[in-house]
Amino acid sequence: MxxxxxxxxxxxxxxxxxxxxxxxxxxxxxxxxxxxxxxxxxxxxxxxxxxxxxxxxxxxxxxxxxxxxxxxxxxxxxVGALIEAPVLYPHLTGYENLQIGQLARQVGRNQIDCVLDMVDLTQDATKQVERYSLGMRQRLGIALALLGNPxxxxxxxxxxxxxxxxxxxxxxxxxxxxxxxxxxxxxxxxxxxxxxxxxxxxxxxxxxxxxxxxxxxxxxxxxxxxxxxxxxxxxxxxxxxxxx
The missing domain is CATH 3.40.50.300 (P-loop containing nucleotide triphosphate hydrolases)
Incomplete structure (x- = not known):
């Protein structure tokens, strides 16, 4: 195994x-x-x-x-990881938070649309994170962990x-x-x-x-x-x- x-x-x-x-x-x-x-x-x-x-x-x-x-x-x-609550910028949109993660992980920008689709946040990507529910924030945190296709x-x-x-x-x-x-x-x-x-x-x-x-x-x-x-x-x- x-x-x-x-x-x-x-x-x-x-x-x-x-x-x-x-x-x-x-x-x-x-x-x-x-x-x-x-x-x-x-x-x-x-x-x-x-x-x-x-x-x-x-x-x-x-x-x-x-x-x-x-x-x-x-x-x-x-490896992608999420330890307890995700670290997010509430005044930025979900997409902008992922842009920061994409730059930090040095992966292609096309990854952002991919992970948004995987966590079902495509329709909410342009909303500020402060308007997200707790569940949406957790899914955005998982999206951040998925950048780089771990x-x-x-x-x-x-x-x-x-x-x-x-x-x-x-x-x-x-x-x-x-x-x-x-x-x-x-x-x-x-x-x-x-x-x-x-x-x-x-x-x-x-x-x-x-x-x-x-x-x-x-x-x-x-x-x-x-x-x-x-x-x-x-x-x-x-x-x-x-x-x-």
């Missing part, structure tokens, strides 16, 4: 506190991988490590089979604060990016019921330890024996609170 993300005993300490502990991630190419865990489990720190925003001497991180220490910038050109999209809590309609729009977008455009999507979220509708694979992290990773179907098979209905939320809570 080919992996978009693979880590080998990835660990990180902040002061005396161990945040990520011997993490061996395997994210298959073409998957929608849900990276799940309670607050403080190390999810965002892991994402920052994957993106090289936190530097380690020997990180043990490979993206598409290439060690991130070698040719780091060329490897990261294959193979891997890393999203940290992209549905935070959205209403049910906005969450559904993001879900449809991510499924389309995976199934139609061939992107690998790595997404962290607290919305377990939504993740169950979206992801093909999951990794469950608690206190820096990876408790499970694999296909969602395998998770249900391994932990739902003898139970007629058990949701991802049920399994998640059992894993992180085994004595509850």
């Amino acid at each position: 080919t992996y978009a993300i693979q880590t080998q005993q990835l660990s990180y300490c902040h002061g005396q506190q161990l945040i990520v502990d011997n993490l061996n991630l395997q994210v298959p190419v073409g998957s929608i991988f849900g990276f799940l865990g309670p607050n403080g489990s190390g999810k965002t720190t892991t994402i920052r490590l994957l993106l090289g925003l936190i530097r380690l001497t020997n990180p043990g991180i490979q993206l598409f089979g290439q060690d991130i220490r070698d040719e780091r910038l060329s490897i990261l050109r294959k 193979d891997l999209l890393i999203l940290d809590e992209p549905t935070n604060g959205l209403d049910p309609s906005g969450i559904r729009d993001i879900r449809r977008l991510l499924v389309d990016l995976s199934q139609v455009h061939g992107k690998t999507v790595f997404i962290s979220s607290h919305l377990l019921s939504e993740m169950e509708k979206l992801v093909t694979h999951v990794g469950i992290l608690n206190r820096g330890h990876l408790l499970f990773q694999g296909p969602l179907t395998q998770l249900h098979h391994d932990f739902s024996a003898g139970i007629s209905v058990q949701t991802l939320e049920d399994i998640f809570l059992t894993l992180i609170n085994p004595n509850a």
